[in-house]
Amino acid sequence: MVFFQLVIDCAAPDRLARFWADGLGYELEEPPGHFDTWREYWQSIGVPEEELGDGDCADSIVDPEGAGPRIWFQQVPEGKVVKNRFHLDIKVGGKREEVPLATRRARVDAKVEQLVRAGASVVRVLAEPGVDHYAVAMTDPEGNEFDVV
Structure with a gap:
């Protein structure tokens, strides 16, 4: 079996995470372990500050039933310019x-x-x-x- 997550490039991860959580019946994913924020988690594994973007915001959602894939909203500097090839x-x-x-x-x-x-x-x-x-x-x-x- 292969496990996967869906990654969506975006400008505002928190906004899209909340939109899609509502739309799909998903939940915002909590930071792992004992971390209070995602920024703390990413810093703990060595992600450079300049790559964190809005690191304190919600940027991933999960299916509360565990059946659907995790969806991560990756902040990128460029905007969307063409039609999706995947929807x-x-x-x-x-x-x-x-x-x-x-x-x-x-x-x-x-x-x-x-x-x-x-x-x-x-x-x-x-x-x-x-x-x-x-x-x-x-x-x-x-x-x-x-x-x-």
Whole structure:
């Protein structure tokens, strides 16, 4: 088995960590062991001060059930300039075989409203008449694309 974490480059790790924790039902990850802050932890393992950025902020989230990957928000100096080549689908609608389209649509729309209140933006609605599919393309507060399905 291979274990992995998802790393998202960003300008404001604390803001994105909080946004995605709320959006995914994750929790902010506490610093390891006896450390009060992540800055203390990173300094203890020798990370240079100039690489710490906002080292006291929340910069990683974890699935409280332990099923999903850890997500680390790595502060970088450059901004996002092109479309993601990789994106998340937040699946809240339910399985097509089990849940009617109207119910899936209502679930997706409710999640979209929550995420907009948290700072996301709607890009477009992905729906066509006669097609049993409904999703909403969105961007997080730093412009990273994702879909709510």
